[in-house]
Amino acid sequence: MGGVRTALYNYLFAKKHGGDFILRIEDTDQTRYVPGAEDYIIEALKWCGIEPVEGVGFGEGPHAPYRQSARKEAGVYRDYALGLIESGHAYYAFDTSEELEEMRTRLEAAKAKSSSYNAVTRQNMKNSLSLPADEVQKRLDAGEPYVIRIKIPRNEEVRVKDIIRGWVVVNSNELDDKVLFKSDGMPTYHLANIVDDYLMKISHVIRGEEWLPSAPLHVLLYRYLGWEDVMPEFAHLPLLLKPDGNGKLSKRDGDRLGFPVFPLNWTDPATGEKSSGYREKGYFPESFINMLALLGWHSSGNQELFTMDELISEFSLERVSKSGAKFDPEKTKWFNQQYLRQHSDRDLAERAMVYATAKGYTTSVDHLEKVVALTKERANFVEELLEADYLFVAPQQYDEQTVQKKWKPESAAILGEWKDQLSALATFDAASIEGAFKSFLEAKQLGMGAVLPLFRLLLTGQGMGPNMFHIAELLGKDETISRMTNGISTLG
RNA sequence: GGCCCGUUCGUCUAGGGGUUAGGACACCAGAUUUUCAUUCUGGUAACAGGGGUUCGAUUCCCCUACGGGCUACCA
Numbered sequence: 342m343g344g345v346r347t348a349l350y351n352y353l354f355a356k357k358h359g360g361d362f363i364l365r366i367e368d369t370d371q372t373r374y375v376p377g378a379e380d381y382i383i384e385a386l387k388w389c390g391i392e393p394v395e396g397v398g399f400g401e402g403p404h405a406p407y408r409q410s411a412r413k414e415a416g417v418y419r420d421y422a423l424g425l426i427e428s429g430h431a432y433y434a435f436d437t438s439e440e441l442e443e444m445r446t447r448l449e450a451a452k453a454k455s456s457s458y459n460a461v462t463r464q465n466m467k468n469s470l471s472l473p474a475d476e477v478q479k480r481l482d483a484g485e486p487y488v489i490r491i492k493i494p495r496n497e498e499v500r501v502k503d504i505i506r507g508w509v510v511v512n513s514n515e516l517d518d519k520v521l522f523k524s525d526g527m528p529t530y531h532l533a534n535i536v537d538d539y540l541m542k543i544s545h546v547i548r549g550e551e552w553l554p555s556a557p558l559h560v561l562l563y564r565y566l567g568w569e570d571v572m573p574e575f576a577h578l579p580l581l582l583k584p585d586g587n588g589k590l591s592k593r594d595g596d597r598l599g600f601p602v603f604p605l606n607w608t609d610p611a612t613g614e615k616s617s618g619y620r621e622k623g624y625f626p627e628s629f630i631n632m633l634a635l636l637g638w639h640s641s642g643n644q645e646l647f648t649m650d651e652l653i654s655e656f657s658l659e660r661v662s663k664s665g666a667k668f669d670p671e672k673t674k675w676f677n678q679q680y681l682r683q684h685s686d687r688d689l690a691e692r693a694m695v696y697a698t699a700k701g702y703t704t705s706v707d708h709l710e711k712v713v714a715l716t717k718e719r720a721n722f723v724e725e726l727l728e729a730d731y732l733f734v735a736p737q738q739y740d741e742q743t744v745q746k747k748w749k750p751e752s753a754a755i756l757g758e759w760k761d762q763l764s765a766l767a768t769f770d771a772a773s774i775e776g777a778f779k780s781f782l783e784a785k786q787l788g789m790g791a792v793l794p795l796f797r798l799l800l801t802g803q804g805m806g807p808n809m810f811h812i813a814e815l816l817g818k819d820e821t822i823s824r825m826t827n828g829i830s831t832l833g
Numbered sequence: 834g835g836c837c838c839g840u841u842c843g844u845c846u847a848g849g850g851g852u853u854a855g856g857a858c859a860c861c862a863g864a865u866u867u868u869c870a871u872u873c874u875g876g877u878a879a880c881a882g883g884g885g886u887u888c889g890a891u892u893c894c895c896c897u898a899c900g901g902g903c904u905a906c907c908a
Contacts, residue, residue, distance in 0.1 A: 554903040793867040805869035
């Protein structure tokens with residue numbers, strides 16, 4: 342959900358300003374490769390209606406290739422890392438992971454303010470800043486593994502302008518010498534992101550707030566690479582929080598609290614763990630998007646229902662809120678209800694067909710259209726349109742409470758008479774049935790409340806539901822009579 | 834721990850130096866309905882605390898508290 346919302350805001354912003362939304366796959370961590378994840382992202386974006394103009398799965402354009410793994414093969418990143426070493430803004434480091442670990446424990450024990458690789462600690466580590474030049478060369482020639490780290494300057498004020506938060510100022514002493522280029526030949530996110538954004542002429546970086554702490558590092562990289570004048574603008578989005586308790590919304594929360602956190606169903610190929618998706622739960626993409634758009638953004642008025650086009654014209658980063666938004670599954674249902682009502686009965690009937698088939702009902706779209714007309718206003722989801730199973734099969738049992746409350750010794754006789762009236766009806770539509778019912782009541786000197794609930798009970802087995810005369814019409818004369826006969830004999 | 838970001842009804846939010854602090858979801862009540870749902874009407878409910886600045890602060894500033902994020906050869 343968080344990722345979809347980020348994509349959505351990027352898409353809305355690009356569309357609004359006549360820009361291009363491009364899908365780039367940042368797959369620089371080979372150890373975290375997940376089979377199927379890429380296809381999943383593409384399918385999810387398509388379902389949501391968030392379509393990039395170019396990118397993996399959406400057609401090649403001037404900015405291909407789009408996978409960072411492929412761009413690495415094309416040698417995109419290495420020269421920039423080397424260039425940074427040449428200009429004195431980066432250096433080689435040969436420390437093993439054990440040595441790094443050792444340094445951290447040592448610094449922690451010494452209660453140092455920071456336990457990172459920085460201007461102070463780099464002196465004691467194995468890198469091209471601390472080692473003699475000939476030894477560095479010797480290690481490189483010997484093919485010893487190395488990383489390239491940025492050389493963060495001492496005591497400099499680094500300023501980041503964020504569209505949502507204004508100026509964020511950090512002293513460079515708080516930053517560490519982040520790895521830019523890994524020993525496996527891959528760039529890290531930091532380098533790859535800056536290089537690719539520059540090469541792809543990205544004008545705006547709209548991403549989650551978890552990136553705010555590394556934004557100063559990115560500003561420094563643009564500066565050292567000589568691209569500060571074409572540096573993109575930044576907007577760091579507030580996080581999506583758990584509905585209960587505290588913290589960032591996570592994979593686990595969904596199934597724990599009974600709502601999806603993924604757009605589509607997802608099965609983790611490594612663990613086999615399944616997570617449910619909004620699509621499969623029966624949400625319309627429009628309501629999912631509408632709900633997401635309003636989680637952290639709001640127009641100036643009171644409008645809550647927006648089409649994608651309306652979102653595009655209304656959206657602005659200045660109106661994105663600064664604080665995290667607790668996700669509310671209840672409101673999501675409300676959004677779906679609103680959209681469900683906007684669909685025609687015919688359309689809903691066509692969508693409901695899958696569920697009807699799954700339930701084993703013998704029906705047609707024409708028939709379902711009539712069912713939908715009866716059940717639409719009480720449903721939030723397409724599947725709920727078919728919840729009144731008595732519209733498809735005769736009741737197997739009768740609601741006990743209603744029986745006890747309404748079924749009297751004389752009821753069998755009264756309903757038997759009403760059944761005969763129904764049999765005699767020439768036209769069996771709601772209006773005729775209602776007319777006949779009213780004259781029947783008048784003749785018998787009975788009130789609606791005494792007979793109608795029992796009529797409902799015999800036909801549906803329930804004590805409540807949609808308009809009875811319409812139900813009877815939908816069931817048809819034969820079925821109505823048959824259900825009454827069975828019911829009267831069962832309830833005696 | 835350090836650094837950064839944040840804080841208006843239970844939730845999402847509008848607003849903004851003087852307001853009856855508005856809307857939506859949820860909740861409650863009434864009306865409508867044969868019933869349930871719908872619909873309509875109404876209601877409960879919020880500016881984290883403390884200092885300033887000011888004639889006046891929920892709004893501007895500072896501090897505190899609380900919440901969140903980051904602190905990997907992950908993104």
